[in-house]
Amino acid sequence: MTAEPASPAARSRYEAIGGGYAAARRPDARIAAAILDAVGAGSRVVNVGAGTGNYEPDRSGVVAVEPSALMIAQRSPDAAPCVRGVAECLPFATSTFDVAMCTLTVHHWHDRARGLAELRRVSRRQVVYYFEPALTDQAWLLSYWPEILELPTEIAAPGEAFFREHLDVREVQVVPVPNDCTDGFGGAFWARPEAYLDAAVRAGMSSFAQLDAGATARGHDRLRADLASGRWDARLGHLRALAAYDVGYRIVVAGS
Ligand SMILES: C[S@@+](CC[C@H](N)C(=O)[O-])C[C@H]1O[C@@H](n2cnc3c(N)ncnc32)[C@H](O)[C@@H]1O
Numbered sequence: 230m231t232a233e234p235a236s237p238a239a240r241s242r243y244e245a246i247g248g249g250y251a252a253a254r255r256p257d258a259r260i261a262a263a264i265l266d267a268v269g270a271g272s273r274v275v276n277v278g279a280g281t282g283n284y285e286p287d288r289s290g291v292v293a294v295e296p297s298a299l300m301i302a303q304r305s306p307d308a309a310p311c312v313r314g315v316a317e318c319l320p321f322a323t324s325t326f327d328v329a330m331c332t333l334t335v336h337h338w339h340d341r342a343r344g345l346a347e348l349r350r351v352s353r354r355q356v357v358y359y360f361e362p363a364l365t366d367q368a369w370l371l372s373y374w375p376e377i378l379e380l381p382t383e384i385a386a387p388g389e390a391f392f393r394e395h396l397d398v399r400e401v402q403v404v405p406v407p408n409d410c411t412d413g414f415g416g417a418f419w420a421r422p423e424a425y426l427d428a429a430v431r432a433g434m435s436s437f438a439q440l441d442a443g444a445t446a447r448g449h450d451r452l453r454a455d456l457a458s459g460r461w462d463a464r465l466g467h468l469r470a471l472a473a474y475d476v477g478y479r480i481v482v483a484g485s
Contacts, residue, residue, distance in 0.1 A: 242337070242382075243280075243297035246438035251303040253413040253433020256283035260358075260412065260478075263404050264332060267356045267480050271327030275351060277316045277344070278334025282308040283412065284358065285330075292326075294319060316344030321351045332358040333414060336386040337435070345395040354484040355396055358404070360416065362386045364477030368416055369465055370425065374448035377415075377436045389479065396483035404480055405473035416476035420468045422461055426453055 243250075264284045268274060272290045279285060279293035281303040291309035294316070295301050301311050314320055316331070317340045329352035336359070338344045348355045362385075366378060377383055389401055410417040413433040418424035426449060431437035437445060455461040468474065 242435060242438065244299050246432060246435060247280075247297050247299035247303070249429065249432045250300060251281045253430060254281070254283060255411045255413075257407065257410045257412045257417075259407055260284070260404055260410070263402065263480060264330070264356065264358050267402065267482050268328050268330050269354075271354065273326045274328045274330060275319070275321065275326045276309070277319070277329060277331045277348065278337065279304075279309075279311060279331075280334070284332045285309060292321075315339075316347055319347045319351050323350050324353065326352040328352055328354045328356060330356040330358075333360075335359055336382045341387050341391070342395055345392070349396065349484070352484065354482070357392060357396075357481040357483070359387065359392075359479055359481065361388045361477040361479050363388055364475070365416055368419070368476060369422075370416070370419075373425070373452045374437075374440065374444065376440055376444040376448075380436060380439045382435060382439065389481070392481045392483070396481065397485075398481055398483045399485075400482040402480040402482070403475055404478045406476045406478060407473045408469075408471060416478065419474050419476050420471060422452060422456060422465075425449075426456075 261284050265286055268286060274286055274291045276285045276291060276293045279295045280300045282305060285291060285293060293309050293311040294314045295311055296313060296315050304311060312320060316338050329348040335341055335357060371377055392398055406417060406419060408420045413430055415434050415436050424430045
């Protein structure tokens with residue numbers, strides 16, 4: 230099925246990095262439990278910006294929406310049916326779903342307000358897993374790769390205030406990231422700095438995929454040197470001993 234195509238920027242971003250997504254981005258069971266608990270037992274669910282299907286409920290009554298053919302191609306044969314389309318123009322009648330969910334996608338949308346209005350139009354409740362920029366902007370990672378903050382997906386990334394403006398927010402849940410998180414999203418390796426030296430790990434993160442080679446190499450060399458000299462551990466080594474940490478990931482639950 231095909232609806233409106235994605236914006237050229239979003240399409241090329243995931244046609245470029247999407248190839249390694251399924252390998253680098255395995256859903257974390259503890260984060261999945263929190264998201265699925267918020268989604269609840271509603272029988273009709275739409276997963277918008279669904280990608281390869283991470284965090285999607287594994288049951289009937291679920292439909293996915295995703296613009297990238299490369300991401301859709303990596304969905305399991307058993308995954309929910311997927312419509313090729315974008316959040317800004319959902320190909321469904323008003324009130325089709327009990328729940329509209331989306332995970333780690335809203336910052337990629339070219340018109341976030343319109344996308345959230347579409348979620349409200351097609352569903353009674355909305356569940357959004359996202360990162361809170363006021364917190365993630367403070368991550369130690371950005372002291373090595375400050376250029377990430379200037380990327381189109383990160384400049385004015387939507388946070389709680391934006392969701393409150395566009396959704397009828399009932400609750401915002403903190404989702405600490407486990408020390409051994411299996412998903413390789415940007416903040417996942419807060420206690421495992423060596424992971425950011427691995428090109429295959431970075432390839433699964435849209436922030437690194439958008440960085441130019443010079444900025445990537447400069448941050449890589451600085452981090453490698455700080456790990457070798459013990460400077461990173463002197464400053465941040467206490468993180469290695471924590472089981473989980475609030476890096477800034479949140480679940481918004483909205484509607485009724
Ligand atoms: C970081 S991935 C997240 C995928 C999946 N939800 C997950 O948690 O693994 C972001 C996804 O948003 C999709 N995307 C980009 N622009 C979009 C838009 N305007 N509407 C819907 N999805 C979009 C991308 O193609 C990509 O699959």
